[in-house]
Amino acid sequence: MYTVGNVYVIAAVAVVGGALFGFDISSMSAIISTRPYLCYFNQGPLYLDTDGKCSGPSADVQGGITAAMPGGSWLGALVSGYLSDILGRKKAIQIGSIIWCIGSILVCASNGIAMLIVGRIINGFSVGICSAQVPVYITEIAPPSKRGRLVGCQQWAITWGIMIMFYISYGCSYVNGTAAFRIPWGLQMIPAIFLFTAMLFLPESPRWLAKKDRWEEAQHVLAITHAKGDVNSPFVRRELSEIREAVEFERANSDVTYFELLSPKMINRTHIGVFTQIWSQCTGMNVMxxxxxxxxxxxxxxDSVLLPSSIQYIINVIMTIPALLFIDRWGRRPTLLVGAALMMTWLFANAGLLAVYSRKPRPGEFSSDAESMSITGPPAKAVIACTYLFVASYAPTWGPVSWIYPPELYPLRVRGKAVALATSSNWAFNFALAYFVPPAFANIKWKVYIIFGVFCASMFLHVFFFFPETAQKRLEEVEYIFDDTTPGSIPYLGTPAWKTHVDTHTGKLERGEMDAEEKFGHGEQMEHGSPSPVRSSEPPKV
Structure with missing residues (x-):
């Protein structure tokens, strides 16, 4: 069977798994305020004097319906680590696409809230698998200088999924009856069918193949993805040598378990990966x-809320593009720090505007209990503007980096399970916040924005002191940052995070721009024509 070797095509297909999450977000966002949804799943009064307007599910129940998907994703992400290590990154993603179709059928055919929740849990299980293993798959295939850009496409695919499904749902909102929400919930199976089929033509991760002693296949994948099929390319030989060393070292140790991720040598990078995903949720973006x-x-x-709401989805798509183009030049740390500072600003601004200018809504003014404030005039326009600016700040920063960063932190032996654990924390907090926000708006109102603003301030400090730079470093080279024992390093933490920088050395090697002195002057020399480097005691630049 023909195998695709272009890393951009590989990434474009794989990140459709991310688009599934985006489809879920906007299908729920666009549908929950429509009359067919509110009346079919109605739990409150029917306002016959206002053209049959329904109150829909209560705030608590709507929170549960929304949170069902991330709840299933939490479990799917944890399971994906075992699934990926046993069957491979590629097959794990294909299994996720099959599960998505099953969940979508149940959601589309829902005859009540219980069936809707069950379908969304199954959909979430699929999203958990794909969201954990797509970044791992791309990380293990992509060259270091393009890794951030390609893994960041996961977030871009999410934004496209959000926007496309929102407009499908918006168009269907003019359809009478339950078809208004059944059509978009049924159409979301199409990208999963495409993902399963297209993955048949993509290669397996070379690092997973090497881990299974399928060395010829691993070398072939490296050659077609990095050297146009040339198995003797210096970069292919170098990568294969690095992978071989990593695999041999890891085999000297026992099989990894989730408990090993809490060992003294691993706890620091485990906590960084987990908190990268936790903080991405605590920005409040997905809740928005x-x-x-x-x-x-x-x-x-x-009643005209759907069209203005869609503007933020367009902003989300467009503003993710700069990150895809420049994230490997900017680095991970500066991007995360700038994003946290900007988002904190807009959240506190919204909190202040709503605290000062909002009023309690009149009886029957809004359908949902969660719509607990009313603000009009210039302050209302300022709230909308700050919401758009918040999205524009998240899109090129925490959005893509939260997927790029965790897979870069871990050695091959633990990467599948470690990224699964980090991603499961994403979904655990997504579940909690999705359930929390409707009752929070109903009870503490504008103070919701204060909570998320404080989260953004906390993540800024956390990133500055603990998150090292990994941009343009080979995956095996990142090991040194955490294992560094030279003077000035911190026990069990390695090189201080604020002393790490983007590594341009690796990018030169890929592009063949290194001169002879650079190739052999960084503590490495080739011995007897072997592709295995002989390392000197001089540490690599971090």
Whole structure:
């Protein structure tokens, strides 16, 4: 069977798994405020005097419906580590696409809230598998100088999925009856079918193949993805040598378990990976996506809320592009720090505007309990502007980096399970926050923005002191940052995070731009024509 070797095509296909998450976000966001949904899943009064308007599910129940998907994703992400290590990154993603179709059928055919929740849990299980293993798969195939850009496509695919499904749902909102939500929930199976089929033509991860002693296949994959099929390319030989050393070292140790990720040597990088995903949720971005119609309804947009809400999805798509182009030059640390500072600014601004200018809504003014404030005039426009600016700040920063960064932190032996654990924390907090926000808006109102603003301030400090730079470093080279024992390093933490920088050395090697002195002057020389480097005691630049 023909195998695709272009890393951009490989990434473009694989990240469709991320688009599944985006489809879920916007299908729920666009649908929860429509009359067919509110009336079919109605739990409250039917306002016959206002053209049959329904109150829909209660705030608590709507939070549960929304949170069902990330709840299933949490379990799927944890399981994906074992699935990926046993069957391979590629097959794990294909299994996820099959499960998504099953969940979508149940959601589309829902005859009540219970069936809707079950379908969303199954959909979430699929998203958990794909969201954990797609970044691992791309990370293990992509060259270091393009790794950030290619893994970042996961976030871009999410933004495209959000936007496409939102407009499908918006168009279907004009359809009468339950078809208004059944059509978009049924159409979301199409990308999963494409993902399963297209993955048949993609290669398996060379690092996973090497781990299974399939060395010829691993060398072939490296050659077709990095050297146009030339198995004797210096870069292919170098990569294969690095992978061989890593595999041989790891085999000297016992099989990895989740408990090993809590050992003194691993706990630091484990906590960094986990908190990268936790903080990405604590920005409040995905909650904004789920419940944006609530926010804009409170800002006075009323029945025309869907179209203005869609503007943030367009901003999300466009503003992710700079990260894809420049994330490997910017580095991970500066991107995360700038994003946290900007988002904190817009969240506190919204909190101040709503605290000063909002009022309690009149009885029957809004359909949902979560729509607990009403703000009009210039302050309402400022709330909408700050919401757009918040999205524009998240899109090129925490959005893509939260997927790029964790797979770069871990050695091959633990990468599958470690990234699964980090991603499961993402979904655990996604579940908690999706459930928390509707009741929070109903009870503490504008103070919700204060909570997320404080989270952004905390993550800024956390990144500055603990998150090292990994941009343009070979995966095996990142090991040294955490294992560094030279003077000035910190026991069990390695090189201080604020002393690490983007490594341009590796990019030169890939492009063949190194001169002879650079090739052999960094503590490495080739012995007897072997591709295995002989390392000197001089540490690599971090």
């Amino acid at each position: 996506m789920y419940y944006i119609t609530y926010i804009f309804t409170m800002a006075g947009l009323g």
